[in-house]
Amino acid sequence: MVKNLLHRGLADRRVSLLVYACGLAAYSIFIVAIWSSFKNTQIEQLWNSYPESLRKAFGASINLGTFDGFFTLEFLNQMWPLVLSVFSIGFASASLAGEVEKGTMEMLLAQPVARRTVVAARHLLYSLTLLALIATTLVPVIVGAPIVGGSISYTGLAALSLQAFLFFAAIGSYSFFFAAIFSSRSLAIFVSAGVLIFAYALDIMSKFNDFINHFHFLSLFNYYDPYRYLHDASFAWGDLAVLAGTIVISTAAAVLWFERRDIAV
């Protein structure tokens, strides 16, 4: 049953997954490749000459003169979350709300398959493809860093992989929850993206305003710090627990809601 859902889901998404994988790998290779042009320049000084507020917004603690700092600032801090958030929200919304909207969920649920199995299988497929995309991003770093003379910690890469997986899976999981509630894919995307934009805005504003900073814990981005993991391989267990909790609670809520709702276009 699950194998059938996984197999079909993978076949249906093979083209889009290939596009995401190639795009992420290509961008990763590009950033690795241009490091050799930047490593002996005064980029660190340039970075430090920027206004503090700007550096705060993009990661004040990052040492741009190192390979992992450069890779974090150029890719992991902005572009990577953007691409994988779009992937996560799109995947989740298509998996549930999209099928309800198209009417194919009726055909699927006319078969002897439990609703919770459908949600679980779709979430499992999402998690596996997310892991694959994280690997696609980081393998060029493993291979390319020594070639371009960059220093990279394999432990740091492993720690980053864990944190990134939990962070993006948290976004995907709450998107699954909204996709379980709504019968319109665009509405599910709209609400999920709205929550993400709010979280991002809160993260940025928290860095400039002490009052707003009291609410920083409400933003998922508060728990995303790729440089810390990549550079120091230092685990913030509390942060990881929050992300894991978000995944568990959101997924459980998605299953419970989807089991109880009417499936009708």
Added chain:
Amino acid sequence: MAETPNIICRELTKFYGATRGIENLDLTVGRGEIFGFLGPNGAGKTTTIRMLMGLIRPTAGSAMVVGLDTWKQSVEIKRHVGATQGDVRLYEHMRVQELLDYIDGFRSGAGSLRAELVERLDLAVGKKVKALSRGNRQKVAIVVAMMHDPEILILDEPTLGLDPLMQQVFYAILGEFKQRGKTVFLSSHILSEVERVCDRVGIVKEGNLMDVRSIEELRQNKIRHMDVSFSGEVDISRLKALPQVLDVKRLDSYLRITLRGDIDAIIKEIARYQVVDLTFTQPSLEDFFMSFYHHGTDDDG
């Protein structure tokens, strides 16, 4: 001991907010029976079928299929049931073969009738679903519903879009299912279809089950129009006097006799004249409902 019916609805009710889907539906469908659920669009047929399939939760009442609750034991029920949607929605990007494989995968490849159905319905399995006509999509839905030889078929307007030849093939397949002791719950707004294939009919209108009749009772009670051309003058008053005749109208060159029930006395009366032509026309569904509605009111009165 009497057999438990395969389908039981008890005061089954569904409201979508303030909008009524179906209300206080009480009916049973026995094993080996083809039950027609006849009603116009918006009568509550699809809502009922969705509740039987466990897709929507009843607002009140309950439904049982093979003795199991349709909401709480939906997965187990679907091991015994094949179903089609009224508005067939398929996976557009798949080829028909892929779609059938996918659905087959939920029953570990138990589609024992798949090859036979594909052949009899002349279905092109190599085509992409999005390239299929309305009729061919319907054929795919029929194969999906029937290929695992289910104990019960729940079919929502199954012949929509099928050409007349394919309709005949479908009726033949349905007949074979019945011969093998299967139960069929079929919704339709086509009176002739229900008359042809069903054993009993539930007549539903505006969310209420108005009546359940055997096909024989349906035939006896339904209004029909007999259009007869004569070569000479006819005494209309004698025709009007017959108890089966509800109305006689002169239309151009023929008489339209509206009748209900046994036609024997009418045939004998018109045989007294020189008949040039005689045809029966099927009443519209609205005529049919009106006849039942008024008939019911008369009986009550």
